[in-house]
Amino acid sequence: MPDALHDRIVLHQDAVVWFAGLISLALVGYMAFVSGRFLVYWAGSRHAFRHNRPAEPGDPSAFQWHLVIPCRDEEAVVTQTLDGLRAAAPEAHLWVIDDDSEDATRELVLAAAARDPRVHLVQRRRPHARIGKGAALLAAHGLRPDGYVLATVHRPENTDTAEALGAVLAELDRIARAGTPVLFPMHPRTRAAVERFGLAGLLERLAVTEPVGYGDFLGLANHAALLVSDSGGVQEECTVLGRPLLVVRRSTERPEAMEAGFAALVQPGEELGGLARAWLSDTPERLARLAATPSPYGDGLASARIAALTAALAGRGAEPVVPLAA
Structure with a gap:
């Protein structure tokens, strides 16, 4: 075999071996990436399960x-x-x-x-x-309108340790001792935690009830001087009702309510109690200001606009789009 042909064959062999090695390396990297993603998902799921265990049944x-x-x-x-x-x-x-x-x-x-x-x-x-x-x-x-606090607590970050739950309940107790009634519809998870941690004494001055339905809760929230909650939905509802809300959480996925002045993010303990007392001290002015502030989540007329636009697109005439509320 001529030397030139031999050298070309060897060169091609080297290129094929190098290319195959590159493909193998890429496959190994891809498998490592997939395995890593799975391990991250598994670890995250395990962490979420450990911190969101089903509530123990109460007595x-x-x-x-x-x-x-x-x-x-x-x-x-x-x-x-x-x-x-x-x-x-x-x-x-x-x-x-x-x-x-x-x-x-x-x-x-x-x-x-x-x-x-x-x-x-x-x-x-x-x-x-x-x-x-x-x-x-x-x-x-x-209760009298604009004269009480409506509170709900149920998230694991506030109920899974005696320190966190005790800090929330202690501040609600201080508000009640200062003369402002606190209505506290208690979630089953919270009720079980109160029993488990021996915190029943902090409920003595609160008006504790069983959980209420959605309509009843909105009816009560609509007249509250202050809402205290770790609920996600209440952060939107307070902007429609025009009621101030203290969000007892480390973070929130609804910053719009904070930016518009309806809500504030607080930690359990002194921060919660201090801001609650400050907001309750100017209830009439705060409620008047919030009543004049549009909800950042819309004015409740989205369905009317969708129907009007759909009718217009269907060729049923130029039906007017409902304007945004002032």
Whole structure:
């Protein structure tokens, strides 16, 4: 074989070997990258699971239960409602808030109360009645509009250690001791943590209730002087309701509420208590300012604009787009 041909073959062999080695190195690097991504995902999932374990079930018998039933003109169902609640919660106190019914609701509740000492009637009369479910809920808890704090705590960062949860509850207790009522619908995770860490003493001055439904919560939040919460949704809702909110978290994915002046990010403990007292000291001015501040999340008319634009695109005429609220 001529030397030149031999050298060319050897050169091509070297190039093929070098290229194959490069491909092998790339494959090894890719497999290492995939394995690394999997390990990061696995470690992150393990960390999230460890810090977001399902809440331990609490002991319902360790608490006194009070169920609030706002109603108006409910003679057809009020007796059945009370019987059903009594069967489900034999030891609970049932508080019926009658919003000036014009039928036999009041008489039926009084008859049930005569048979059962844990059934109670709170009678509302006009002009203080028939002004909405939120007002009835306030009456049930003995609260006045713009005169109380509504608090919720449930995230692991605030409930997984006695230090964090104790710091939050201690500041809420200080607010209540200073004379501002604190309504505290307690999440099951929080209730179990209170029992586990022996923090029940910090609840004595708070108006503790069972968790409330979404509509009831908004009705209560709409009249609160201050909201204290670690919830994500409340950070948006406070901007629509025009209520100040202290967000008890290390970070938030909703900075718009902070930037617009509706909310502030605080840590459990003195920072929470100090800012709460400062904001409560100028409640009328703060509420007036927030009422005039547009929500950074929109004005609630997005669906109307979408419908108008869709109709226009479909060729049904140049329907006007609903303007943004001033």
